[in-house]
Amino acid sequence: MLLLFALLGVVSIIIAAGPALLEGDIFNGNTVKAGEADFEAAEFDEKHEIIVLGLDPEGIAAAVASARSGRETLLIGERRQPGGLMVQGGLNTIDMNFNPEGDLLTQGLFAEFYHQLEGISFNTSTALRVFRRMIREEEKLSWINQEELQEPVLEDGRIVGIITENKRDGERNYYAAERFIDASQGARLAAQAGVPYIRGMEDIGLSDNFQAATLVFQLDNVNWHEALEHLRADGDPHTGGDHRSLWGFWDEMQTYENRHPDIRVRGLNVGRQSGDRVLINALQIPDVDPFCQESRAEGRLKAFRELEYLVEHIRENVPGFSEVELAGIAEELYIRQDRQIEGIERLDINDAREHRVFDDMIGMGSYPVDIQRTSPEAPNLVLFNPAQYSIPFQALVPEEIDGLLVVGKSASYGSQAHGSARVIPVGMVSGEAAGVAGDISLSGDLNFREMAVDEDKIARLQSELISRGAYLDWEDYSFAGEESWALEGIRFINGLGLIQAGYDNEFGFEEPMPDSEFVSLLETALIRAGPKFGYELDEKIENINFPGKEDRPEHLTKASLSSLLSAARVDLGLSSSMEKVISELLFMDRDTAARVAENDVLTRQASYQILLEFFETIVPELQGR
Structure with a gap:
């Protein structure tokens, strides 16, 4: 058919x-190190100041920002038309980012684009026309379509060029630049150049799970x-x-x-x-x-x-x-998640929940943390709805490889924070910042990693973004659990993506912890905490074998907690020396023990703190295997 x-x-x-x-497989390709390619640097077909890879909205924002800074810029990608998911993917409704007062957080080039559309939902043909006009109006910007990345060229740990193949005639082309911005699907250029990254939910022990x-x-x-x-x-x-x-x-x-x-x-x-x-x-x-x-x-x-x-x-x-x-x-699938690079800084889920302001922030987001199901059996989750959070410039800067920034959903975001920061408006904000940063980096003769720790250069970047309309006006908002004695425990469990408060931020930290909910929490946390603490279980703990399953209490008590953790000790094969420490809950520190002494039923926040202290106790044995 x-x-x-x-x-x-x-x-x-x-x-x-x-x-x-x-x-073709857009993720195939090999890294070419300096001296291994079959050409000399002088044989590049074209030389530019800045090359942006990827015709997605994030790449267009980066290229336009670079060109407006006066830099000779090349925008290059494998698609036939600019626009990415908003055109070829048919994604014609924008995931908007507002603060509680209704201010649009993603301004600058995104707002310039957005205000030329019919609304939050738009005709994809309109989006295409706007993108083409934005590209066409920049004298310093040229663009090439249907060019597929084949190989990056490295010299002393720095990207100096790329080799592409024209999808129409198969001809190989060679492009050099002083700075590169990767806005491609899956940060293909960064990955091929050797930048470390995580796959999907790998940072919480689920390496083969993607939204x-x-x-x-x-x-x-x-x-x-x-x-x-x-x-x-x-x-x-x-x-x-x-x-x-x-x-x-x-x-x-x-x-x-x-x-x-x-x-x-x-x-x-x-x-x-x-x-x-x-x-x-x-x-x-x-x-x-x-x-x-x-x-x-x-x-x-x-x-x-x-x-x-x-x-x-x-x-x-x-x-x-x-x-x-x-x-x-649609012409292509909407791929929500693939890889996230390891940057100098990583935007973590707790940064988003606690509205952290980074000193080097280049933009903000507030979209609900939306984790679409990762398997047919998994649920769709909305972890919480942040008032706002900031995007650090260092999240665009790879830990390794110079001359490169990564923008969009493959920037340095933890897999759970990615559920919010992956949206296109935030990606366009990061793209615009990268384009401006390219100019500042070249002007100061600094590589991006040097620039990332230079306070004066970061201040100049922020000032320039504000002059172009970026929204960097920070408001202090409180967050649930801010004054909690168990804040570190809340952060631990939230960092594993195991607190689900929904659109209305119903965290319920002071409510009694249901016993059945704690069972599931313990089993899942044992799997997800592996990358954080540096251990790997021999087998997945899917069902802890504990006595009296039919007679469990409605809410978690100290007695039921003791039986559950003791059962986990046995299933994990921990030493007998741990038996009394765990069964009598002796691993709790004095403050935690004192706070839970008066009430037999444990709250959610108390349970989170106790779990953190339990993990800190058993981790040395798990690491030593």
Whole structure:
């Protein structure tokens, strides 16, 4: 079966019943060290001051910012058109970032782009026109499409050039520059150059887990008024809509019975195109390996085949959609997560929750920490809804390799903080900062790692960004648990992605800890804490064997805590010398023991602190294996 259609008004898309849906593996390639390439530096085809790799919005922001700084800039990428997920991916609803007062945090070039669109949801053809105009208007900026990165060229630990291959004629081209900005999918240039990185959820012990991919699809014949009125009357504060966007229909979609066991569906995020045509972000494809061409192609095909049944369900169950017809699918998958580099600084989930202000901040974000399911069995999670947090410049600077910045969702973010910082507006903010930083680095004859620790240069970067409209006005907001005696325990558990407060930040730190919840927390924390403490379990602890399972109390008590931790000691094979220390809870420090002495039932915050102290006690044995 073959379906040919024009989805975005700018590209034609073909879906074939076979695995060859993608052209090439965008993550393949080898590092070329200086002296190993078959050419001399003088043989580069073109030389530029700054090269930006990647035609995504983040790359466009970096290139435009660089050109406006007066630098000869080349924007290069493998796609046919600029725009990335907003064009080829059909992602036509923006994940906006506001502070509690309603101020837009992602200003500068993102705001310049956004204010030329129809709204938060937009026509993808409009986005393409705006991106092309932004590129075209810069005299110092040239761009080349359909050029695929093959190899970086290194000299003394610094990137000095790249080798690309033209996807039209297969010709290899050689480009040199003084500075590089990597805005490519999966930070391909950085990875090939040898920059360390984490895969997916690797930093919490889940190296093969990635947030679900999504195939955006298009429907015609939506009755917008009927759908909007239904959402406004459904009584749910987290659903709604306007003249361009609809979000919700959770109850209607929960009854959908997927045909393929790996496909999942959540509530509908609907972005209007023109007339009664919409694009929908709702179809989840867990277990897609973003580094494997075959896995991406297989996931795309599974999702396409599911649409026949999904559209029928929408037609029969969702108000305003009774007459809809499937009109197309996006040209490429929406890959939410692949790799995050190891930067000089890493934005951590606690930085986001506690609204940390970095001295070298170059932008801010506030999008809810949205962790889309990482397997068909896993849930969708909203960990919390931050008021704001800052993005440090050092998160764009690799720990290793000079002459390079990384922007977008592959910057140095912890896997949980990535759930918020991955969104395009934050990526465009980091891209703009990188473009300006390239100019400052060249002006001062400093590499990026030197610039990152130079207070004067960072102050100049921030001042220049503000002059271009960036929002760096910091407001102090309190956060839940700020005055808690168990703050370190809260940070420990939150750092593992195990505190889920939702959109309304319902942390419940002072509420009693349900016993069953603590069992799950303990089992999961044992797995996820491995990378933090430097141990690896011989086998995954999925079900702790403890006595009296049928007679567990409703809430966690000191007695039930003792039995659970003692059972964990046995399952972990810890020495008998630990038996009394654990069973009598002697590992707790004096302050913790005193605070829990008066109440037999333990609160969530007390449980988190006790778990931290338990781990600190058993880690030496686990490390010594």
